[in-house]
Amino acid sequence: MKGISSGIFLFAILWLCIVGCREPFEPAVTEIDYQLLVVEGYLEVGSSGSKISLSRTTPIYSDIRALPVSNAIVEVEGTESGKWVFFQRFLGEYLLNDELPANQNYRVRITTPTAEYLSDEINPMDTPADMELNYERRDGGVSIYASTTGTENVRYFVWEYEEDWEYRSPYQNFYYYDSERRTVLSTPFSQIVLSCFQSDVSTRIILESADRFQGNRISKKEIQRIDSLSEKLGQRYSILVKQRAIDQDAFIFWDGMRKNSDDIGGIFSPLPSLINSNVNNLTNPEQPVIGYISAGQTIEKRMYIDSRDLGPWRVFIPEYQNCALDTVIRDDYNDYFVLNNYVPVLPVCDGPICTTYLSTTVNCTDCRLRGNANPPSFWEEYEF
């Protein structure tokens, strides 16, 4: 039922704004730089890889999107025993290679040059490992779902995903212009780029509570929706879904954050929420801290969707909309291929002599300009 309010919102927009009425706008807001501490992290219990990121808020119109906190000491203390110190891998990103034992609660202590912070006791949740992924064509697009089963004690879940996809430019670089020899040559096989790869990570907050379902069964929670004409499904697509169980307070935190991001501004949108935190500023208790640290296990699963399984999938890539072919005769080689970055695509031959080429701009033949030519390390090709 979470989707209802946002659905009403969308619907109302359609209804009322036949002409379109959402416009960019920059209202006057405070310029005070509060520099509140932002803590984002997850304690991996029973495995390594706990990560905590520290940053500070910036004013709304600041050009700095995030202000990492680099000189902090991040420690985790077991309520029974043990104390572990994180190391800083990147600016503001603190990692722990050790494994945290499962049978106790934890507290995170953060010490910056100006203040000390301590989290509430964090009770690790056992994330069920039975996550299943599937997808369905729906209303022109494709929806990707996760299903899982909670228990009496494990009822709240958040998901994140990473996605990678293969795509092609409209034309390939089978030919190239050799400016020294002033002629068009065939590209060596090793240098032909047929397809490239792009990736993205989730930016939406995806969460669900199992307690309104029989047997705490979450069936087909929509993780990602790929709209019709998306280039993601033009060739081959892969998604890695990470599932984490959280407790009720963490759920309230994430849901508040979700509402503030997704449900805001509409006609029936809820008023903005203040968000809770389980980290407290010990030095200055009045100052709010942003963020919620949970503990447990991250369950990961990967799924591929190939256009060959999906059936016909039309792709619309805005960058490739102006890829017209121009006829370039030998006299114009220099103008086009050198000065204007054109690439020969198809020879137009008069018998065996091919001196005229249908050509197009380089961004229409070289997909590397928009992505990576090499598949990611985990990439599995389609199996016939």
Add this chain to the structure above:
Amino acid sequence: MLIRVWFYLVILVFGFAFPSLGQEIQEEKISGIFSGLTFDRFARQIEDRYNFTFYFKSTEVDSLTVNISATGNPLDDILRRIFSGTELRFSIDSQKRVFITKGQPLRVQFPKSFFQQQIFETTQASGDSSQLSQDRVFAKNKLWDIGTPQRSVSPSEGLLQGKVISEESGNPIIGALVYSAGNDVRGITDENGNYSIRLSKGRHTLIIQNFGAYQEQRQINLLGDGNLDVSMDDNIISLMEVTVTSEKSANIERPEMGLESITVTSMKKLPAVLGEVDVLKAILTLPGVKTVGEASVGFNVRGGAADQNLILFNNATIYNPSHLFGLFSAFNSDMIESVDLYKAGIPVEYGGRLSSVLDVKAKYGNKEKIEGGGGIGPMTSRLYLEGPLGEKTSFAMGGRTTYSNWLFGLLDEESEFRDSRASFYDLNLNVSHVIDEKNELQLSLYGSRDFFRFDRDTSFSYQNQNANIRWIHYFNDRLEGEFTLGHDYYGFNINGDLDPLNAFDYGFSMNQSHWRNHFTYELNDKHRLSFGMNHVRYKLAAGTLVPKGEESLVLPEEVQPEQSLESAIYIGDEFEINSNWMVNYGVRYVIYNYLGPQEVTRYIPGEIRSESTINGQDTYQAGDIIHTYHGPEARISARYAIDNFTSIKAGFNTGRQHLHMLTNTAAISPTDTWKLSDPHVAPQLGEQVSVGFFKNLKNNTVETSVEVYYRRLRNLVDFGSGATLLLNQAIEQDILNTTGKAYGVEFMAKKTVGKLNGWVSYTYSRSQLRTSVDEIGEQINDGAFYPSNFDQPHDIMVAANFEFTKRINTSLNTNYSTGRPITLPIAKFQYGGSDRVFYSDRNEHRIPDYFRVDFSVNIEGNHRIRKLAHASWSLGIYNLLGRSNPYSVYFAPVQGVLQGYQLSIFAQPIPFITYNFKF
């Protein structure tokens, strides 16, 4: 000779009798205040106190409200004032019988000329002798002898000259055709209304034809050159155009303050969004009434929340008065008789809400003949039918529906909204039956339903169903009783068909049964009592979730249904101390019982209510009284009339409200639920003090007023951050007890008559909230006062109508107000792969100011009597300037990057056209 004597005798009798009768009528002077009375009641009161007897058709006067203060005025003066601007005429005969007729007065005396055989001989030289007949029927059929043969220049022809003027205004009628039947000769009146025509001597039927209006005729016997002046109607006044000008001085006379009445006529003149005449949009043009934004259902009266308005439609409580997210109101304008909004000084018979009562009265039907009508707009259509059913019964029924789904069909095949649908309808049926002189029964039925879905999976619907029956009994001349029994239902449903495993049905319903006895008793000239009793039984199912289909994994869940009984007993008195002072005072005692069956959670006293402070649970059986709240409500308002055109008024009233709307959105959303007061949620309490100064200028045609008010509100319901309202089993844990204050000053100037009419108002008002000092939970904005969502200090409204002719009428509305408060973030940060924002204090910012101009033209069709249907067009442009008035301003991440936005509802000029017809 004998005959002649007889004639003289008659002349003697009448000639003397009439002047003396005239004096007798003059002698019987009428005094007293007749305010807010139907003409029927007015007539009965006059009959009671004086020797007059009234004869009239009640259907001809039932649209009239009498608001007259008389101090020794003759009856004909009073009646003239009541009927001015209407088609009603009266005549009083020697036996003090008052005949009221439509169009022409009944002849109660013969004109002297009837007996005297006076010849209307006129001369060209002295125009002052020309005769203008006051009596039109007579004038039509009398044979007028014109001119003398001696004066004639030509032996066979005579020159007839004269002036044609309007019966109503006395202005010359231009371009009227004057001709003799069966004759080719014709004349046309000039810009002064003068005509001349040369006719053969002898008998003629002279016809005076004003195009598109009445025809007048005269039988003439042309003896020579002469003059004939004619007065005639210059236009037919259509029924809807009747403005009840007898209300002129009500604003001075009545003791109540803050009462706003809108006539259906003026409502129809207001430019409407999408062409639908709309009660709720119309009341938003009044001072002190605001809304958080366009297309929102709720309205805020004098700084009160939207759930503090009692919306009555023929005695039925309407919980959701809107269609399609507030685009249209749920009232069919064809069915409406009157609209009253009480912003203060709520009558003692009403209660249960703190801010206002919107009393919409619907028609019970024309008792004379079957009539109907309707309208066709781009998105909606409506139809109504009314008329008599036998001699004693009349009915009115109406319906409205939309066919907006074609819009979605236009969408691109790939569009995600292609599967969207939206529709609504509403139906009315009102029947009135006069059992005998003393008893009348009224039945009122109303139903509405909205349905929409935004994709194929989730559909949404809500419905109002109301029925009530009222018995009106006149015990005697002084005591009148009304007994009403009714049931009101409001509910909404959400249907999720996402996939068989997650399919669900979610429902909310509110049922209330009510029984009301209301009596009015005319104690004497000075006291008018009203007293009675109300009982309202509430049954609320705040939320029910059930799985849909066998496969569904959704767990059934239900918020415990609640029930309660709200009873009130009241008495009020309208006391006219003397001609200057008038007081309306009353008291209402309300007893509210929260009833079982129910499980009530106990919390540790003095601790924040939460899961962890639960102390136990008390189980109550059906019929058990779980908790009782009771207390009095005061209603006092007084008027001091400085003179006939000036008065000062003051009022004080308090209220108690046991129903709370649970909402954490700025606008009322279709999924907002309600809550009854229970042991944890105390009733909302409110007080209002107001003072006003009222002055009418230019013979009551310009009304001006200044009203100042201060309100205090307690036990308001607010929520901590991020509270979930749907299916919340322990809503008391999320409620923050809040107090509020509101104050303001409203200036208004209104011109009620003339070609240019309308009003200008300016309001300065504030509305502020504060978490109660004794609330131990979260203190919003650290316990300081913060502006409510509808705190819009400055508000200017200009509503102007200009009548080009009786048939073409234009309106221009201009509205400016301060932007509403909004919470904006104070900082941004990155979290979960995206930019996020951090909010701090509530409502610290404002959206940009609101400014909108609307324009509309109403064109009436011609008024030929023999026509299938009378048609009118209303067309116009909403938001003429196309200004993007933001509804909200916010920051949201797009692909993870923060961006500021403004959302406006009607960001473009919205043209509209509606065809209305009557038959």
